[in-house]
Amino acid sequence: MRAANDATDTLRFTITVVEPPRFDPEVIEQTYTISAPIRSLQLPTAGGGHGDLSYALTQELPPGLDFDTDTHTISGTPTRTTRAGTAFYTVTDENGASSSGSFRVTVAAALNFATTIADQIYTSGRPISMMLPEVMGGTGPLIYLLSGDAVPGWLHFDLASLTLSGTPLAAAAAIPLSWTVRDANDATDTLRFTITVVEPPRFDPEVIEQTLYHQRDYRAPATAAGRGWRAAASLRTARSPAARAWL
Structure with missing residues (x-):
């Protein structure tokens, strides 16, 4: 604006254009196991946007899980199995620009062998072969482990077929063994049984x-x-x- 005496005053400002907020990387699908505490999942922060960014999870999580808006973290222990549901994770900047990412959340049934292993009695000098049971439920990948305080050297375990084999060489009192499975969420189930070796009849x-x-x-x-x-x-x-x- 110019006055009658040509006096002037000026205000200067700039205009900056920023990219809208966006998530990188995206959140992958999550599968949890009922009754097993989950490893805390920190959702990604957004890049771009203007000013302070606010985050929200707009889809209700399975029962037992919570979302902390300050730390962008999901934690808790799922209390009910659920089919895959889609959760929407949204970020909004001070200009109202927003971006959303989605991921699926499933809660699987608990690990359960659904059977038992009978105590085994074998005869010295005779080859044995025994298939151990597979588990039901849980979240893959699954890890199987045969353990005991004194697993005999003649006993061999094939992980691919879940089979015990070998030839006992001498009589032995009951040997306690544990057959354990662990899933991706650290849920476990265990079966216990014994192996006894007797001398052949004579x-x-x-x-x-x-x-x-x-x-x-x-x-x-x-x-x-x-x-x-x-x-x-x-x-x-x-x-x-x-x-x-x-x-």
Whole structure:
């Protein structure tokens, strides 16, 4: 503006154009396990925008999970299984410009073997093969572990087939073992069982040479060792004298 005497006054200012706020990187799909505390998930901060940025999660999270707007963090322990739902994460700057990102949240069923493992009794010198059960529920990837204070050296575990195999070499008292699975959210389930190795059955004492008489019963010696097995047999000679030559 110019006055009659050509006196002037001037205000100067600038105009800056900024990019709207945006998220980088995006949030990937999240899968949690019921009753297992989740690892706190800090959602990304936005780039761009003008002034202070405010954040909001506009979709309700599964029961048991909470969102902290100050730290942009999801935490808690899910209390109910849910199908995949979409959560919208929004940022808004002081000019009202906003941007949203979305991600899916699922709560899987709890880990559960849904079975038991019976205590195992094997015979020394005989090869064994046993498939361990798979788990139901949980969030992959799953990690299986066979453990115990004294896992015998002859016992081998194949992770691909979840199979125990080997040949016990000597009798052994009950060996406690644990079969454990852990999922991506650190939820676990464990089955416990024992392995006992017994000696094979054998005769003690050995049978000595016998003379058998017509129409008289005879009893074979009982077996010893093994699992307390006892065997008995009754021998009766044939009427023909020639038949006695079998002994």
